[in-house]
Amino acid sequence: MIDNRPLSPHLSIHKKILTAVFSIFHRITGIALSIGSVLIAIWIFLVALGPQYFLFFEIIAASIVFKIILFFWTLGIFYHMFNGVRYLFWSYGLGMGLKTVYNSGYLILLLTVLSTLFVWMLQI
Amino acid sequence: MKSNYASKWILQRVTALILIPLTFWFIYQCISFQSMSYGEVIYFFQSYINSFLFLIMMTVMMIHAKLGCETIVQDYVTSASLIKTIKIIINFITLMSLLLSLFAIVWIGIL
Numbered sequence: 001m002i003d004n005r006p007l008s009p010h011l012s013i014h015k016k017i018l019t020a021v022f023s024i025f026h027r028i029t030g031i032a033l034s035i036g037s038v039l040i041a042i043w044i045f046l047v048a049l050g051p052q053y054f055l056f057f058e059i060i061a062a063s064i065v066f067k068i069i070l071f072f073w074t075l076g077i078f079y080h081m082f083n084g085v086r087y088l089f090w091s092y093g094l095g096m097g098l099k100t101v102y103n104s105g106y107l108i109l110l111l112t113v114l115s116t117l118f119v120w121m122l123q124i
Numbered sequence: 125m126k127s128n129y130a131s132k133w134i135l136q137r138v139t140a141l142i143l144i145p146l147t148f149w150f151i152y153q154c155i156s157f158q159s160m161s162y163g164e165v166i167y168f169f170q171s172y173i174n175s176f177l178f179l180i181m182m183t184v185m186m187i188h189a190k191l192g193c194e195t196i197v198q199d200y201v202t203s204a205s206l207i208k209t210i211k212i213i214i215n216f217i218t219l220m221s222l223l224l225s226l227f228a229i230v231w232i233g234i235l
Contacts (some may be wrong), residue, residue, distance in 0.1 A: 027196055034189035040183065041221035041228075047169065051162045074151070084140050091137055119159035120204055122155055 018105055026083050036073055051089040071120065078115040081106040133189055139188040147179040169232045182225040190218045 046053045062068055086104050089095045095104055153174075157165060169175050197210050 027192075029194045030189070033159050034193055037185045038217060038221045039181070042229040043225045044169075044178070044182075045224040046167055047162075048231040054162050054165075077151065078149060081144060083146070088137060088140060088217065119151060119155065123158060 019101055022083060022105055022108075026080060026087070029080040032073075032076050033080055036076075071116070074118045075112060076118050078112040079108070082111045082115075130169055136191045136195075139184045139191070142184045143181070143188060146177065146184065148162065149177060150181055166232060167227055169229060175229045175233060183222060185221055186218045206222060 043057060046057045086095070086108060089104075095101070153168075157168075160168070169178065193214050194211060197207055197214075201207050201210065
């Protein structure tokens with residue numbers, strides 16, 4: 001592997017068209033969810049350690065900051081999942097027409113918002 | 125460095141497909157966790173089906189996350205040595221998370 005490899009997507013050069021923004025957000029949510037998956041591992045570990053350690057989690061979970069993070073987490077999961085399904089179709093060369101790409105993009109935004117609201121309405 | 129990028133590309137998509145039903149399952153469970161006591165959470169994970177699904181989800185999720193993060197690093201980091209270092213860190217975190225989950229589930233099962 002050579003040291004001066006070409007970088008793939010030049011974020012600062014391209015015009016921010018919808019498809020590019022969707023791709024960038026797919027990656028941002030991907031990184032955030034990766035961190036989230038490590039936190040899930042820590043959570044189940046706290047559960048296993050015992051009630052006194054789990055209490056530590058419950059204190060954090062009661063805070064409003066945690067709820068806000070959890071809300072964006074839900075939003076991130078749904079976005080990444082729905083957009084990921086779109087990419088799975090693309091892997092088969094399906095739905096890649098310019099018009100379809102934009103319409104499926106709007107559909108994902110709609111599904112993401114609706115699913116997130118649905119989950120949080122179940123909680124309240 | 126020898127890596128089979130075609131098989132990684134396929135693995136990223138296969139893990140994505142497996143994660144779709146598991147994600148819905150886990151989000152649904154998370155909603156009920158909120159109103160559960162500590163004992164009820166323990167009881168939940170003492171069920172073989174639940175602990176099995178959780179471990180499958182964690183494993184597939186960590187593989188998916190690892191592959192995704194590595195791709196991002198490869199796209200935006202120029203220095204080959206830095207890529208190597210970050211990949212070692214990603215592998216370490218992935219492995220630690222999996223070990224924590226496995227240990228926790230086995231421990232809860234024994235309780």
